[in-house]
Amino acid sequence: MxxxxxxxxxxxxxxxxxxxxxxxxxxxxxxxxxxxxxxxxxxxxxxxxxxxxxxxxxxxxxxxxxxxxxxxxxxxxxxxxxxxxxxxxxxxxxxxxxFGAEGERGRLSLSYLLPAGEDALQAWEILQSATTFKWKIGAIAIAEEITIFKKLVRALPAGAKLRLDANGGLSIEEAKAWLEVADETQIVEFIEQPLSPQEFDLMLDLSANYSTAIALDESVATLQQLENCYQKGWRGIYIIKAAIAGSPQRLRQFCQQYKIDAVFSSVFETKIGREAVLRLAAELSNPNRAIGFGIDHWFEEDDGF
Ligand SMILES: O=C(O)CCC(=O)c1ccccc1C(=O)O
Ligand SMILES: [Mg+2]
Structure with missing residues:
Protein backbone atom coordinates (compact mmCIF):
# COMPACT_ATOMS: atom_id res chain seq x y z
CA MET A 1 0.00 0.00 0.00
CA PHE A 99 -7.29 4.49 9.41
CA GLY A 100 -10.27 6.23 11.00
CA ALA A 101 -9.10 6.77 14.56
CA GLU A 102 -11.69 8.58 16.61
CA GLY A 103 -11.37 9.74 20.18
CA GLU A 104 -14.04 10.19 22.79
CA ARG A 105 -14.57 13.86 23.40
CA GLY A 106 -15.37 16.10 26.29
CA ARG A 107 -14.26 13.80 29.08
CA LEU A 108 -11.24 15.84 30.08
CA SER A 109 -11.25 19.24 31.73
CA LEU A 110 -8.85 21.99 30.63
CA SER A 111 -6.06 23.86 32.38
CA TYR A 112 -5.73 27.51 31.31
CA LEU A 113 -2.36 29.13 30.87
CA LEU A 114 -2.18 32.56 32.49
CA PRO A 115 0.26 35.21 31.23
CA ALA A 116 3.54 35.42 33.19
CA GLY A 117 4.16 38.10 35.80
CA GLU A 118 1.63 40.71 36.84
CA ASP A 119 -0.41 40.27 33.63
CA ALA A 120 -1.91 37.14 35.18
CA LEU A 121 -3.93 39.32 37.54
CA GLN A 122 -5.56 41.09 34.60
CA ALA A 123 -6.61 37.93 32.77
CA TRP A 124 -10.23 38.24 33.92
CA GLU A 125 -11.79 36.37 31.05
CA ILE A 126 -9.83 33.27 31.99
CA LEU A 127 -9.92 33.86 35.73
CA GLN A 128 -13.71 33.81 35.77
CA SER A 129 -14.34 30.79 33.60
CA ALA A 130 -11.91 28.04 34.60
CA THR A 131 -11.03 25.86 37.57
CA THR A 132 -7.45 24.84 36.73
CA PHE A 133 -4.79 27.40 35.84
CA LYS A 134 -1.12 27.41 35.05
CA TRP A 135 1.24 30.28 35.68
CA LYS A 136 4.88 30.59 34.57
CA ILE A 137 7.35 31.21 37.38
CA GLY A 138 11.07 31.97 37.35
CA ALA A 139 10.24 34.68 34.80
CA ILE A 140 11.03 37.64 37.11
CA ALA A 141 12.79 38.15 40.49
CA ILE A 142 11.51 35.61 43.00
CA ALA A 143 10.44 38.00 45.80
CA GLU A 144 8.33 40.01 43.39
CA GLU A 145 6.92 36.84 41.86
CA ILE A 146 5.87 35.41 45.23
CA THR A 147 4.08 38.69 46.01
CA ILE A 148 2.14 38.43 42.74
CA PHE A 149 1.50 34.74 43.45
CA LYS A 150 -0.21 35.65 46.74
CA LYS A 151 -2.42 38.19 44.95
CA LEU A 152 -3.19 35.63 42.28
CA VAL A 153 -4.23 33.06 44.88
CA ARG A 154 -6.74 35.58 46.25
CA ALA A 155 -8.04 36.39 42.74
CA LEU A 156 -8.71 32.78 41.78
CA PRO A 157 -12.23 31.37 42.09
CA ALA A 158 -12.96 29.23 45.17
CA GLY A 159 -11.86 25.64 44.68
CA ALA A 160 -9.49 26.50 41.83
CA LYS A 161 -6.22 24.67 41.33
CA LEU A 162 -3.02 26.36 40.24
CA ARG A 163 -0.01 24.84 38.48
CA LEU A 164 3.33 26.64 38.63
CA ASP A 165 5.67 26.08 35.69
CA ALA A 166 9.33 27.04 36.14
CA ASN A 167 10.56 25.64 32.81
CA GLY A 168 13.64 24.34 34.60
CA GLY A 169 14.72 27.84 35.55
CA LEU A 170 14.92 27.82 39.36
CA SER A 171 17.95 27.34 41.56
CA ILE A 172 17.61 24.68 44.26
CA GLU A 173 17.10 27.41 46.90
CA GLU A 174 14.38 29.04 44.82
CA ALA A 175 12.69 25.69 44.23
CA LYS A 176 12.59 25.04 47.98
CA ALA A 177 11.21 28.54 48.62
CA TRP A 178 8.43 27.95 46.07
CA LEU A 179 7.61 24.51 47.47
CA GLU A 180 7.32 25.99 50.97
CA VAL A 181 4.98 28.74 49.78
CA ALA A 182 3.01 26.18 47.78
CA ASP A 183 2.69 23.81 50.76
CA GLU A 184 1.23 26.67 52.84
CA THR A 185 -1.46 27.70 50.35
CA GLN A 186 -2.86 24.24 49.50
CA ILE A 187 -4.01 25.55 46.13
CA VAL A 188 -1.02 24.40 44.08
CA GLU A 189 -1.69 21.16 42.20
CA PHE A 190 1.97 20.80 41.23
CA ILE A 191 5.18 22.63 40.39
CA GLU A 192 6.27 21.82 36.87
CA GLN A 193 9.97 21.25 36.09
CA PRO A 194 11.48 23.37 38.88
CA LEU A 195 15.09 22.49 37.97
CA SER A 196 16.91 21.72 34.74
CA PRO A 197 16.83 18.14 33.40
CA GLN A 198 20.46 17.66 34.54
CA GLU A 199 19.27 17.99 38.13
CA PHE A 200 17.04 14.94 38.10
CA ASP A 201 18.28 13.55 41.44
CA LEU A 202 17.60 16.84 43.20
CA MET A 203 14.03 16.83 41.86
CA LEU A 204 13.61 13.28 43.12
CA ASP A 205 14.69 14.51 46.59
CA LEU A 206 12.32 17.49 46.42
CA SER A 207 9.42 15.24 45.48
CA ALA A 208 10.01 13.21 48.65
CA ASN A 209 10.28 16.20 50.98
CA TYR A 210 7.29 18.45 50.20
CA SER A 211 3.59 17.76 50.06
CA THR A 212 3.16 19.77 46.83
CA ALA A 213 3.67 17.41 43.89
CA ILE A 214 6.31 17.90 41.21
CA ALA A 215 5.70 17.28 37.51
CA LEU A 216 8.49 16.63 35.02
CA ASP A 217 8.17 18.33 31.63
CA GLU A 218 11.48 19.25 29.91
CA SER A 219 13.01 16.11 31.50
CA VAL A 220 10.52 13.87 29.68
CA ALA A 221 10.08 15.65 26.35
CA THR A 222 10.69 12.53 24.25
CA LEU A 223 9.78 8.88 24.81
CA GLN A 224 13.40 7.94 25.35
CA GLN A 225 13.72 10.51 28.14
CA LEU A 226 10.39 9.38 29.58
CA GLU A 227 11.54 5.76 29.74
CA ASN A 228 14.83 6.85 31.24
CA CYS A 229 13.23 8.88 34.05
CA TYR A 230 10.86 6.03 34.84
CA GLN A 231 13.79 3.61 35.09
CA LYS A 232 15.57 6.06 37.40
CA GLY A 233 12.61 5.93 39.77
CA TRP A 234 10.34 8.87 38.95
CA ARG A 235 6.81 8.08 40.20
CA GLY A 236 5.51 11.65 40.27
CA ILE A 237 3.61 13.43 37.54
CA TYR A 238 4.68 13.36 33.88
CA ILE A 239 3.75 16.19 31.51
CA ILE A 240 3.29 14.59 28.10
CA LYS A 241 3.69 16.80 25.05
CA ALA A 242 2.63 14.11 22.62
CA ALA A 243 3.39 16.21 19.54
CA ILE A 244 7.13 16.04 20.31
CA ALA A 245 7.27 12.73 22.21
CA GLY A 246 7.80 10.52 19.14
CA SER A 247 5.76 7.51 18.02
CA PRO A 248 2.18 7.69 19.37
CA GLN A 249 1.97 3.90 19.29
CA ARG A 250 5.03 3.51 21.51
CA LEU A 251 3.76 6.28 23.80
CA ARG A 252 0.48 4.39 24.16
CA GLN A 253 2.30 1.18 25.05
CA PHE A 254 4.48 2.93 27.61
CA CYS A 255 1.62 4.76 29.37
CA GLN A 256 -0.53 1.65 29.51
CA GLN A 257 2.22 -0.65 30.71
CA TYR A 258 3.47 1.59 33.53
CA LYS A 259 0.22 3.41 34.40
CA ILE A 260 2.03 6.70 34.86
CA ASP A 261 0.34 9.83 36.23
CA ALA A 262 0.22 11.60 32.85
CA VAL A 263 -0.92 15.16 32.14
CA PHE A 264 -1.15 15.81 28.42
CA SER A 265 -0.14 19.27 27.31
CA SER A 266 -0.10 21.45 24.22
CA VAL A 267 2.92 22.72 22.27
CA PHE A 268 0.66 25.29 20.57
CA GLU A 269 0.01 23.09 17.60
CA THR A 270 -2.81 24.03 15.18
CA LYS A 271 -6.30 22.53 15.33
CA ILE A 272 -5.07 19.68 13.14
CA GLY A 273 -2.28 18.57 15.45
CA ARG A 274 -4.47 19.22 18.47
CA GLU A 275 -7.09 16.74 17.16
CA ALA A 276 -4.46 14.03 16.99
CA VAL A 277 -3.06 14.82 20.44
CA LEU A 278 -6.50 15.00 22.05
CA ARG A 279 -7.34 11.52 20.75
CA LEU A 280 -4.33 10.21 22.65
CA ALA A 281 -5.07 12.37 25.70
CA ALA A 282 -8.59 10.91 25.93
CA GLU A 283 -7.01 7.46 26.13
CA LEU A 284 -3.97 8.14 28.26
CA SER A 285 -4.13 11.35 30.30
CA ASN A 286 -5.03 10.97 34.00
CA PRO A 287 -8.82 11.63 33.98
CA ASN A 288 -8.57 13.33 37.40
CA ARG A 289 -6.29 16.04 36.09
CA ALA A 290 -7.01 18.82 33.60
CA ILE A 291 -5.10 18.74 30.31
CA GLY A 292 -2.90 21.68 29.28
CA PHE A 293 -5.04 22.71 26.32
CA GLY A 294 -7.06 25.62 27.67
CA ILE A 295 -7.26 28.61 25.28
CA ASP A 296 -7.20 28.23 21.56
CA HIS A 297 -6.80 31.82 20.46
CA TRP A 298 -3.06 32.03 20.80
CA PHE A 299 -2.38 33.35 17.34
CA GLU A 300 -3.04 36.60 15.52
CA GLU A 301 -4.42 35.14 12.32
CA ASP A 302 -6.54 32.05 11.89
CA ASP A 303 -5.37 30.81 8.51
CA GLY A 304 -7.90 28.06 8.11
CA PHE A 305 -6.45 25.45 10.43
O1 LIG B 1 0.88 22.80 29.57
C1 LIG B 1 0.08 23.73 29.46
O2 LIG B 1 -0.82 23.88 30.30
C2 LIG B 1 0.16 24.71 28.34
C3 LIG B 1 1.30 24.52 27.42
C4 LIG B 1 2.63 25.00 27.93
O3 LIG B 1 2.72 25.49 29.03
C5 LIG B 1 3.77 24.94 27.03
C6 LIG B 1 3.53 25.14 25.69
C7 LIG B 1 4.56 25.15 24.79
C8 LIG B 1 5.84 24.97 25.20
C9 LIG B 1 6.11 24.74 26.54
C10 LIG B 1 5.09 24.71 27.47
C11 LIG B 1 5.43 24.33 28.89
O4 LIG B 1 4.71 23.59 29.54
O5 LIG B 1 6.49 24.72 29.35
MG1 LIG C 1 6.13 23.08 31.23
Whole structure:
Protein backbone atom coordinates (compact mmCIF):
# COMPACT_ATOMS: atom_id res chain seq x y z
CA MET A 1 0.00 0.00 0.00
CA UNK A 2 1.32 3.41 -1.00
CA UNK A 3 0.37 6.76 0.48
CA UNK A 4 0.42 9.97 -1.48
CA UNK A 5 2.11 12.58 0.69
CA UNK A 6 1.61 16.35 0.75
CA UNK A 7 2.86 18.93 3.22
CA UNK A 8 2.37 22.60 3.91
CA UNK A 9 4.61 24.65 6.20
CA UNK A 10 2.99 27.36 8.30
CA UNK A 11 4.15 30.27 10.41
CA UNK A 12 2.05 32.08 13.00
CA UNK A 13 2.77 34.94 15.34
CA UNK A 14 1.59 34.72 18.95
CA UNK A 15 -0.93 37.39 19.87
CA UNK A 16 1.01 37.68 23.12
CA UNK A 17 4.54 36.27 22.99
CA UNK A 18 5.04 33.42 25.45
CA UNK A 19 7.23 34.52 28.35
CA UNK A 20 9.02 31.81 30.31
CA UNK A 21 12.16 31.50 32.42
CA UNK A 22 13.83 30.45 29.14
CA UNK A 23 13.05 33.65 27.28
CA UNK A 24 10.42 34.90 24.88
CA UNK A 25 8.79 32.87 22.11
CA UNK A 26 7.15 34.88 19.34
CA UNK A 27 6.54 32.69 16.29
CA UNK A 28 5.22 29.13 15.98
CA UNK A 29 6.37 27.31 12.85
CA UNK A 30 5.17 23.86 11.85
CA UNK A 31 4.14 21.64 8.97
CA UNK A 32 0.68 20.28 8.12
CA UNK A 33 0.74 16.75 6.68
CA UNK A 34 -1.75 14.92 4.50
CA UNK A 35 -1.60 11.28 3.45
CA UNK A 36 -3.99 9.80 0.89
CA UNK A 37 -4.22 6.07 0.20
CA UNK A 38 -4.98 4.39 -3.13
CA UNK A 39 -8.71 4.31 -2.38
CA UNK A 40 -8.80 8.06 -1.67
CA UNK A 41 -8.98 7.89 2.14
CA UNK A 42 -7.16 10.83 3.70
CA UNK A 43 -5.43 11.40 7.01
CA UNK A 44 -4.05 14.66 8.38
CA UNK A 45 -1.75 15.64 11.18
CA UNK A 46 1.04 18.02 11.96
CA UNK A 47 4.72 18.37 12.79
CA UNK A 48 5.03 20.99 15.55
CA UNK A 49 8.67 21.01 16.70
CA UNK A 50 9.83 22.52 19.99
CA UNK A 51 13.61 22.71 19.66
CA UNK A 52 14.13 24.45 23.03
CA UNK A 53 12.66 21.28 24.57
CA UNK A 54 15.06 19.05 22.63
CA UNK A 55 12.97 18.11 19.59
CA UNK A 56 14.26 18.62 16.04
CA UNK A 57 14.10 22.15 14.64
CA UNK A 58 11.53 23.33 12.10
CA UNK A 59 14.32 23.43 9.48
CA UNK A 60 15.26 19.80 10.16
CA UNK A 61 11.63 18.71 9.93
CA UNK A 62 11.17 20.61 6.69
CA UNK A 63 14.35 19.11 5.20
CA UNK A 64 13.03 15.66 6.14
CA UNK A 65 9.69 16.27 4.39
CA UNK A 66 11.40 17.67 1.30
CA UNK A 67 13.63 14.65 0.76
CA UNK A 68 10.69 12.22 0.93
CA UNK A 69 9.13 10.94 -2.27
CA UNK A 70 5.58 11.92 -3.09
CA UNK A 71 4.59 8.29 -2.52
CA UNK A 72 5.56 6.56 0.67
CA UNK A 73 4.87 3.35 2.56
CA UNK A 74 4.23 2.48 6.18
CA UNK A 75 7.82 1.18 6.36
CA UNK A 76 9.15 4.67 5.56
CA UNK A 77 7.11 6.07 8.44
CA UNK A 78 8.23 3.36 10.85
CA UNK A 79 11.84 4.12 9.94
CA UNK A 80 11.79 7.83 10.88
CA UNK A 81 14.85 8.25 13.14
CA UNK A 82 14.69 8.94 16.91
CA UNK A 83 16.26 12.34 16.30
CA UNK A 84 13.04 13.50 14.59
CA UNK A 85 10.40 12.88 17.30
CA UNK A 86 7.95 15.56 16.07
CA UNK A 87 8.13 14.00 12.57
CA UNK A 88 7.52 10.53 14.05
CA UNK A 89 4.43 11.88 15.77
CA UNK A 90 3.17 13.77 12.70
CA UNK A 91 3.44 10.93 10.20
CA UNK A 92 2.22 8.14 12.48
CA UNK A 93 -0.76 10.13 13.71
CA UNK A 94 -1.68 11.12 10.14
CA UNK A 95 -1.77 7.41 9.36
CA UNK A 96 -3.95 6.73 12.42
CA UNK A 97 -6.29 9.48 11.20
CA UNK A 98 -6.45 7.85 7.78
CA PHE A 99 -7.29 4.49 9.41
CA GLY A 100 -10.27 6.23 11.00
CA ALA A 101 -9.10 6.77 14.56
CA GLU A 102 -11.69 8.58 16.61
CA GLY A 103 -11.37 9.74 20.18
CA GLU A 104 -14.04 10.19 22.79
CA ARG A 105 -14.57 13.86 23.40
CA GLY A 106 -15.37 16.10 26.29
CA ARG A 107 -14.26 13.80 29.08
CA LEU A 108 -11.24 15.84 30.08
CA SER A 109 -11.25 19.24 31.73
CA LEU A 110 -8.85 21.99 30.63
CA SER A 111 -6.06 23.86 32.38
CA TYR A 112 -5.73 27.51 31.31
CA LEU A 113 -2.36 29.13 30.87
CA LEU A 114 -2.18 32.56 32.49
CA PRO A 115 0.26 35.21 31.23
CA ALA A 116 3.54 35.42 33.19
CA GLY A 117 4.16 38.10 35.80
CA GLU A 118 1.63 40.71 36.84
CA ASP A 119 -0.41 40.27 33.63
CA ALA A 120 -1.91 37.14 35.18
CA LEU A 121 -3.93 39.32 37.54
CA GLN A 122 -5.56 41.09 34.60
CA ALA A 123 -6.61 37.93 32.77
CA TRP A 124 -10.23 38.24 33.92
CA GLU A 125 -11.79 36.37 31.05
CA ILE A 126 -9.83 33.27 31.99
CA LEU A 127 -9.92 33.86 35.73
CA GLN A 128 -13.71 33.81 35.77
CA SER A 129 -14.34 30.79 33.60
CA ALA A 130 -11.91 28.04 34.60
CA THR A 131 -11.03 25.86 37.57
CA THR A 132 -7.45 24.84 36.73
CA PHE A 133 -4.79 27.40 35.84
CA LYS A 134 -1.12 27.41 35.05
CA TRP A 135 1.24 30.28 35.68
CA LYS A 136 4.88 30.59 34.57
CA ILE A 137 7.35 31.21 37.38
CA GLY A 138 11.07 31.97 37.35
CA ALA A 139 10.24 34.68 34.80
CA ILE A 140 11.03 37.64 37.11
CA ALA A 141 12.79 38.15 40.49
CA ILE A 142 11.51 35.61 43.00
CA ALA A 143 10.44 38.00 45.80
CA GLU A 144 8.33 40.01 43.39
CA GLU A 145 6.92 36.84 41.86
CA ILE A 146 5.87 35.41 45.23
CA THR A 147 4.08 38.69 46.01
CA ILE A 148 2.14 38.43 42.74
CA PHE A 149 1.50 34.74 43.45
CA LYS A 150 -0.21 35.65 46.74
CA LYS A 151 -2.42 38.19 44.95
CA LEU A 152 -3.19 35.63 42.28
CA VAL A 153 -4.23 33.06 44.88
CA ARG A 154 -6.74 35.58 46.25
CA ALA A 155 -8.04 36.39 42.74
CA LEU A 156 -8.71 32.78 41.78
CA PRO A 157 -12.23 31.37 42.09
CA ALA A 158 -12.96 29.23 45.17
CA GLY A 159 -11.86 25.64 44.68
CA ALA A 160 -9.49 26.50 41.83
CA LYS A 161 -6.22 24.67 41.33
CA LEU A 162 -3.02 26.36 40.24
CA ARG A 163 -0.01 24.84 38.48
CA LEU A 164 3.33 26.64 38.63
CA ASP A 165 5.67 26.08 35.69
CA ALA A 166 9.33 27.04 36.14
CA ASN A 167 10.56 25.64 32.81
CA GLY A 168 13.64 24.34 34.60
CA GLY A 169 14.72 27.84 35.55
CA LEU A 170 14.92 27.82 39.36
CA SER A 171 17.95 27.34 41.56
CA ILE A 172 17.61 24.68 44.26
CA GLU A 173 17.10 27.41 46.90
CA GLU A 174 14.38 29.04 44.82
CA ALA A 175 12.69 25.69 44.23
CA LYS A 176 12.59 25.04 47.98
CA ALA A 177 11.21 28.54 48.62
CA TRP A 178 8.43 27.95 46.07
CA LEU A 179 7.61 24.51 47.47
CA GLU A 180 7.32 25.99 50.97
CA VAL A 181 4.98 28.74 49.78
CA ALA A 182 3.01 26.18 47.78
CA ASP A 183 2.69 23.81 50.76
CA GLU A 184 1.23 26.67 52.84
CA THR A 185 -1.46 27.70 50.35
CA GLN A 186 -2.86 24.24 49.50
CA ILE A 187 -4.01 25.55 46.13
CA VAL A 188 -1.02 24.40 44.08
CA GLU A 189 -1.69 21.16 42.20
CA PHE A 190 1.97 20.80 41.23
CA ILE A 191 5.18 22.63 40.39
CA GLU A 192 6.27 21.82 36.87
CA GLN A 193 9.97 21.25 36.09
CA PRO A 194 11.48 23.37 38.88
CA LEU A 195 15.09 22.49 37.97
CA SER A 196 16.91 21.72 34.74
CA PRO A 197 16.83 18.14 33.40
CA GLN A 198 20.46 17.66 34.54
CA GLU A 199 19.27 17.99 38.13
CA PHE A 200 17.04 14.94 38.10
CA ASP A 201 18.28 13.55 41.44
CA LEU A 202 17.60 16.84 43.20
CA MET A 203 14.03 16.83 41.86
CA LEU A 204 13.61 13.28 43.12
CA ASP A 205 14.69 14.51 46.59
CA LEU A 206 12.32 17.49 46.42
CA SER A 207 9.42 15.24 45.48
CA ALA A 208 10.01 13.21 48.65
CA ASN A 209 10.28 16.20 50.98
CA TYR A 210 7.29 18.45 50.20
CA SER A 211 3.59 17.76 50.06
CA THR A 212 3.16 19.77 46.83
CA ALA A 213 3.67 17.41 43.89
CA ILE A 214 6.31 17.90 41.21
CA ALA A 215 5.70 17.28 37.51
CA LEU A 216 8.49 16.63 35.02
CA ASP A 217 8.17 18.33 31.63
CA GLU A 218 11.48 19.25 29.91
CA SER A 219 13.01 16.11 31.50
CA VAL A 220 10.52 13.87 29.68
CA ALA A 221 10.08 15.65 26.35
CA THR A 222 10.69 12.53 24.25
CA LEU A 223 9.78 8.88 24.81
CA GLN A 224 13.40 7.94 25.35
CA GLN A 225 13.72 10.51 28.14
CA LEU A 226 10.39 9.38 29.58
CA GLU A 227 11.54 5.76 29.74
CA ASN A 228 14.83 6.85 31.24
CA CYS A 229 13.23 8.88 34.05
CA TYR A 230 10.86 6.03 34.84
CA GLN A 231 13.79 3.61 35.09
CA LYS A 232 15.57 6.06 37.40
CA GLY A 233 12.61 5.93 39.77
CA TRP A 234 10.34 8.87 38.95
CA ARG A 235 6.81 8.08 40.20
CA GLY A 236 5.51 11.65 40.27
CA ILE A 237 3.61 13.43 37.54
CA TYR A 238 4.68 13.36 33.88
CA ILE A 239 3.75 16.19 31.51
CA ILE A 240 3.29 14.59 28.10
CA LYS A 241 3.69 16.80 25.05
CA ALA A 242 2.63 14.11 22.62
CA ALA A 243 3.39 16.21 19.54
CA ILE A 244 7.13 16.04 20.31
CA ALA A 245 7.27 12.73 22.21
CA GLY A 246 7.80 10.52 19.14
CA SER A 247 5.76 7.51 18.02
CA PRO A 248 2.18 7.69 19.37
CA GLN A 249 1.97 3.90 19.29
CA ARG A 250 5.03 3.51 21.51
CA LEU A 251 3.76 6.28 23.80
CA ARG A 252 0.48 4.39 24.16
CA GLN A 253 2.30 1.18 25.05
CA PHE A 254 4.48 2.93 27.61
CA CYS A 255 1.62 4.76 29.37
CA GLN A 256 -0.53 1.65 29.51
CA GLN A 257 2.22 -0.65 30.71
CA TYR A 258 3.47 1.59 33.53
CA LYS A 259 0.22 3.41 34.40
CA ILE A 260 2.03 6.70 34.86
CA ASP A 261 0.34 9.83 36.23
CA ALA A 262 0.22 11.60 32.85
CA VAL A 263 -0.92 15.16 32.14
CA PHE A 264 -1.15 15.81 28.42
CA SER A 265 -0.14 19.27 27.31
CA SER A 266 -0.10 21.45 24.22
CA VAL A 267 2.92 22.72 22.27
CA PHE A 268 0.66 25.29 20.57
CA GLU A 269 0.01 23.09 17.60
CA THR A 270 -2.81 24.03 15.18
CA LYS A 271 -6.30 22.53 15.33
CA ILE A 272 -5.07 19.68 13.14
CA GLY A 273 -2.28 18.57 15.45
CA ARG A 274 -4.47 19.22 18.47
CA GLU A 275 -7.09 16.74 17.16
CA ALA A 276 -4.46 14.03 16.99
CA VAL A 277 -3.06 14.82 20.44
CA LEU A 278 -6.50 15.00 22.05
CA ARG A 279 -7.34 11.52 20.75
CA LEU A 280 -4.33 10.21 22.65
CA ALA A 281 -5.07 12.37 25.70
CA ALA A 282 -8.59 10.91 25.93
CA GLU A 283 -7.01 7.46 26.13
CA LEU A 284 -3.97 8.14 28.26
CA SER A 285 -4.13 11.35 30.30
CA ASN A 286 -5.03 10.97 34.00
CA PRO A 287 -8.82 11.63 33.98
CA ASN A 288 -8.57 13.33 37.40
CA ARG A 289 -6.29 16.04 36.09
CA ALA A 290 -7.01 18.82 33.60
CA ILE A 291 -5.10 18.74 30.31
CA GLY A 292 -2.90 21.68 29.28
CA PHE A 293 -5.04 22.71 26.32
CA GLY A 294 -7.06 25.62 27.67
CA ILE A 295 -7.26 28.61 25.28
CA ASP A 296 -7.20 28.23 21.56
CA HIS A 297 -6.80 31.82 20.46
CA TRP A 298 -3.06 32.03 20.80
CA PHE A 299 -2.38 33.35 17.34
CA GLU A 300 -3.04 36.60 15.52
CA GLU A 301 -4.42 35.14 12.32
CA ASP A 302 -6.54 32.05 11.89
CA ASP A 303 -5.37 30.81 8.51
CA GLY A 304 -7.90 28.06 8.11
CA PHE A 305 -6.45 25.45 10.43
O1 LIG B 1 0.88 22.80 29.57
C1 LIG B 1 0.08 23.73 29.46
O2 LIG B 1 -0.82 23.88 30.30
C2 LIG B 1 0.16 24.71 28.34
C3 LIG B 1 1.30 24.52 27.42
C4 LIG B 1 2.63 25.00 27.93
O3 LIG B 1 2.72 25.49 29.03
C5 LIG B 1 3.77 24.94 27.03
C6 LIG B 1 3.53 25.14 25.69
C7 LIG B 1 4.56 25.15 24.79
C8 LIG B 1 5.84 24.97 25.20
C9 LIG B 1 6.11 24.74 26.54
C10 LIG B 1 5.09 24.71 27.47
C11 LIG B 1 5.43 24.33 28.89
O4 LIG B 1 4.71 23.59 29.54
O5 LIG B 1 6.49 24.72 29.35
MG1 LIG C 1 6.13 23.08 31.23
Missing amino acids: YYHFEFRPYRRRFRQPLKTSRGIWEIREGIILRLTDETGRMGCSEIAPLPWFGSETFAQALAFCKQLKEKLTQATIQAIPEGLPACQFGFESALEDL
